[in-house]
Amino acid sequence: MxxxxxxxxxxxxxxxxxxxxxxxxxxxxxxxxxxxxxxxxxxxxxxxxxxxxxxxxxxxxxxxxxxxxxxxxxxxxxxxxxxxxxxxxxxxxxxxxxxxxxxxxxxxxxxxxxxLGQVALENDYQFNITFSHETQFISNQITEEQHKGLTEALAMLSKRQKEVIYLRYFSNLSYEEVASIMGLNLNSTYKIVSKAIHSLKQHLMLPLAILLLLL
The missing domain is CATH 1.10.1740.10 (RNA polymerase sigma factor, region 2, helix turn helix motif)
Structure with a gap:
């Protein structure tokens, strides 16, 4: 009972x-x-x-x-x-x-x-972007070779660039929110995103429109 x-x-x-x-x-x-x-x-x-x-x-x-x-x-x-x-x-x-x-x-x-007796710096952290739920969408947009290239290109970005890209494009947060989360001023955030996208364009044989869709 x-x-x-x-x-x-x-x-x-x-x-x-x-x-x-x-x-x-x-x-x-x-x-x-x-x-x-x-x-x-x-x-x-x-x-x-x-x-x-x-x-x-x-x-x-x-x-x-x-x-x-x-x-x-x-x-x-x-x-x-x-x-x-x-x-x-x-x-x-x-x-x-x-x-x-x-x-x-x-x-x-x-x-x-x-x-552990190591020097602690705020910027000294790992930040690795891997594809999980985004993988299916990306696979529908590009070839396997381009997918590999995108992964390698993202790995070449600095930790700060990867985090900004992740927050802005993978997590759909605004530039203002990204800046606040990372403790950056808004102008610096725009510059980091711009440099990161420029770097990705240099290492990928993809049109900018598709690149932005993937991000």
């Missing part, structure tokens, strides 16, 4: 969760964020489910150590919930989460290097 009641309670919670997800999916992000800030746990769960994979993917661009990425993401969401009433409003949840995670990751990696 107890097991039946527990199963019914679980199914009810799951149904409520699914219904909540359908509702939140139609909300503007600023409204969803406000709902979370007001203390709604379902809104918080929805935000977590929507962005956990993106955050995990972004975090792994900095380090291959999954434990560090997972710890930083966990700390981020614990902190968000505990300080929800103190958080500022935002109309871009992805931007807010990416910026917060990047700050936690760089601090964690700097702390690790300090423990």
């Amino acid at each position: 107890v097991e039946v009641e527990a199963e019914q309670e679980y199914q009810l919670k799951q149904a409520n969760s699914d219904q909540g997800a359908l509702v939140y999916a139609s909300w503007p992000e600023i409204q969803l964020w406000q709902e979370f800030r007001s203390g709604n746990p379902q809104a918080f769960d929805y935000i977590f489910e929507q962005y956990i994979r993106l955050l995990y993917s972004y975090g792994h661009k900095f380090t291959a150590k999954s434990a560090i990425v997972e710890d930083c993401i966990q700390d981020l969401f614990i902190e968000l919930w505990e300080k929800k009433h103190l958080l500022s409003a935002t109309n871009s949840i992805k931007y807010y989460l990416f910026k917060s995670l990047r700050r936690k990751l760089t601090r964690s990696l700097e702390k690790e290097k300090h423990i």
